[in-house]
Amino acid sequence: MGANSSLLSPDSSDGSNHPSKLKLGDIPESCVALVLSYLDPPEICKLARLNRAFRAASSADFIWDAKLPSNYHHLVDDYLIKNPTKLGKNETYARLSRPVPFDSGNKEFWLDKRTGGLCLSISSKALAITGIDDRRYWNYIPTDESR
Structure with a gap:
């Protein structure tokens, strides 16, 4: 966690990883999938249309196993x-x-x-x-x- 969160710190030496330059698709797929697992199926399907990361995360089996x-x-x-x-x-x-x-x-x-x-x-x-x-x-x- 420390290595990944250091990328998000605003005092990066070259300034290329400034938080304002991060996008929604930069969130790790596993984090997105974990959040999606707490939502209702219609909400999961709506969020899957946002971008590729959300679409890939929404197809994780552990999300749908709990819904079946x-x-x-x-x-x-x-x-x-x-x-x-x-x-x-x-x-x-x-x-x-x-x-x-x-x-x-x-x-x-x-x-x-x-x-x-x-x-x-x-x-x-x-x-x-x-x-x-x-x-x-x-x-x-x-x-x-x-x-």
Whole structure:
């Protein structure tokens, strides 16, 4: 730390490393990645557009590993691809953030981008009504009034 911080001192002998000449891209990538790990995924993506250093730091696996649910390996194995090691954690998060259909397209799940929680949507076609003997309740009958 001492060697790196001495570069930032204003009393440098040649004046070439004066703090006013330093740019945002001069911050070490590991420092940027550590700061990004405390942010929400949408904020990380916005900051990744700033410059190359922020973009490279935003793709660090340890940032996205904390944002993924604990069972994401099962979701990727069962519904996305068969070899999840080819995907980076940021790409895995991006794919799971979009709706992933399953069960013949009658159900879908996705990650909430803010909280990282798992969301599930079940179509009415996937539901079964039990306990009523009237066949009208057992068959899917589209009508003009339905959307």
